[in-house]
Amino acid sequence: MNKITGLIAATFAAYREDGTINLDIIPSLVDKMINDGLSGVFICGTNGEGPNLTIEERMAIAEAYVKAANKRILVLVHVGHSSIAECRKLAAHAEKIGADAISSVAAFYFKPTSVSNLVNSMAQIASAAPNTPFYYYSIPTLTGVGMDMISFLELAENAIPNLAGIKYTASTLHEYQACLNYKNGKFDILFGYDEMLLPALAVGAKGAIGSTYTFAAPLYLKVMKMYEDGLNEEAAAVHMNAVNMVRELVKFPPIPAQRALMKMEGFDLGKCRLPLEPLSDKDADSFRSALEGIGFFKVVKEALQCHE
Numbered sequence: 263m264n265k266i267t268g269l270i271a272a273t274f275a276a277y278r279e280d281g282t283i284n285l286d287i288i289p290s291l292v293d294k295m296i297n298d299g300l301s302g303v304f305i306c307g308t309n310g311e312g313p314n315l316t317i318e319e320r321m322a323i324a325e326a327y328v329k330a331a332n333k334r335i336l337v338l339v340h341v342g343h344s345s346i347a348e349c350r351k352l353a354a355h356a357e358k359i360g361a362d363a364i365s366s367v368a369a370f371y372f373k374p375t376s377v378s379n380l381v382n383s384m385a386q387i388a389s390a391a392p393n394t395p396f397y398y399y400s401i402p403t404l405t406g407v408g409m410d411m412i413s414f415l416e417l418a419e420n421a422i423p424n425l426a427g428i429k430y431t432a433s434t435l436h437e438y439q440a441c442l443n444y445k446n447g448k449f450d451i452l453f454g455y456d457e458m459l460l461p462a463l464a465v466g467a468k469g470a471i472g473s474t475y476t477f478a479a480p481l482y483l484k485v486m487k488m489y490e491d492g493l494n495e496e497a498a499a500v501h502m503n504a505v506n507m508v509r510e511l512v513k514f515p516p517i518p519a520q521r522a523l524m525k526m527e528g529f530d531l532g533k534c535r536l537p538l539e540p541l542s543d544k545d546a547d548s549f550r551s552a553l554e555g556i557g558f559f560k561v562v563k564e565a566l567q568c569h570e
Contacts, residue, residue, distance in 0.1 A: 265427075265450040268301035268486075269479055270338060270471040274521055275311040275323070277532035283319050284532060285326040291529065292330040298479040298566065301469070302336025302362065303327060304429070308404060309473040309517055312340050313370075314535040317348050321355050328359050338471075341391075342367035342399060346383060350390035357391035364388075365397040365429050368407035377409050381417040388422045395426035397452065402432055411441050415449060427451050429471055433458060439465040456482070457508040460501040463489045473520055474511075477527050478504065478558075480565035503561045510552040514545055522546045523553070 273291060276284040295303055305327050306312040306320045315323070324339045331337050339361045341352035349366055356364045366387050374380035388396035398418070402408030411428060418425050430438050431454030441451045442465065453462040456472035459482055475482060481504055488497035511519050515538070521531050522541045533540045541549065553559060 266301060266336065266452060266469040268299075268469060269475045269482060270302040270304050270336065270452065270469070271295050271300050271475040271479065272304045272307050272309045272471055272473045273476055274309050274473070274517070274524060274531050275306075275315065275534070277535070279532065281533070281535070283315070283323060285322060287529065287531070288323070288326040289330040292327065292335065294529070295476070295479070296335050299483050300335065300475060300479050302338060303331070304338045304340065304365070304471045307340035307342075307365070307367075307399070308401065309476075309520065310340065311517070311535060311538070312342060313344075314538070317343070317352055320352060324352075324356055324361060325359050328361060336362040338363045338365055338397070340365050340367070340399065341387065344369055344371045346386050349387040353387055353390040353394070357394040361394060363395040363397060363426060364391055365399045367399045367401060368405045370405045370407070373405070373407050374409075377413045378417055380407065380409060381414060381421050384418065385421045388424055392424055394424060396422060396424045397426050397429045397450070399429040400432060401429075401454070408432070411437055412444060415441065415444050419445075419448070425449070430454055431471075435461055435465055438462065438467075442466045457505050459504070460485055460489065460497060473517075474504070474508065477520070477523050478507065478562050480568070481562050484565040484568060500561075500565075503556070503558065506556045507553065507558050510549065510556065510558075513552075514541055514549060515539070519549055522549060526550055526553075526559075 276287045278284045327337050339356040341349050341364050343349045353364050368374050384398050427450035429452050433455055453467045453470040456474040485497050485501045518541050
């Protein structure tokens with residue numbers, strides 16, 4: 263398994279007026295990701311509203327992404343569910359359709375009670391797709407499962423033969439660095455806090471997965487290139503644009519706000535599903551004004567032009 267470098271966009275679910283999933287928009291979303299310079303997409307995760315979808319819907323979305331990508335870009339399928347049996351169905355399906363990797367969060371209702379319990383759960387899921395790289399998706403703020411990830415790797419490397427690494431969505435950079443360096447970098451540890459990408463690069467990150475890469479990838483890729491070229495102060499200045507954007511974003515419910523931003527960029531994803539609710543027109547206008555005020559759209563466009 264080659265390690266993933268660059269950025270993976272955690273894409274959003276798309277719905278029609280009647281609330282059914284919209285598969286027709288997926289090819290244009292994939293083309294946007296490719297044009298923006300992304301390495302892949304992470305689908306049906308937090309931002310893709312995986313827990314809000316039926317497994318039949320998730321399978322249909324996965325098929326549509328794999329077909330649209332056509333090996334031009336990586337497709338990582340999130341298969342997490344509160345039921346391990348359903349996880350296994352999703353994992354087996356992802357392998358059958360040719361997904362590049364699968365990933366799963368910890369169960370978020372009946373939660374794992376120890377690292378060994380977590381590893382046993384992930385091993386059951388991963389074994390349903392034995393020929394596909396598996397990433398444990400650590401996101402303690404949403405699952406409520408926060409365990410030592412070095413201990414996880416120590417147990418999981420033997421229990422999960424197809425373990426590729428961790429999708430690490432936490433702000434604990436010291437632990438992230440420890441995971442990166444575990445056994446001289448044996449595993450692929452993908453960073454998941456977009457607004458902390460530059461600090462993550464400083465401790466060794468080479469690849470990252472995040473929601474804001476769906477609409478701001480050129481900005482972050484510019485940061486990565488500058489850092490790689492040793493232009494640390496310049497990279498910090500560009501990265502500040504991402505920080506400012508996130509500071510405006512979190513004044514609203516994050517997923518609805520990002521969906522509104524996608525609409526501003528020309529991709530109408532429809533209304534999210536309850537209990538998520540879309541931004542009101544007033545809040546969407548306020549958010550747009552704030553983004554324009556910090557020059558967000560301008561810097562992303564300039565970064566894209568540099569990339570091209």
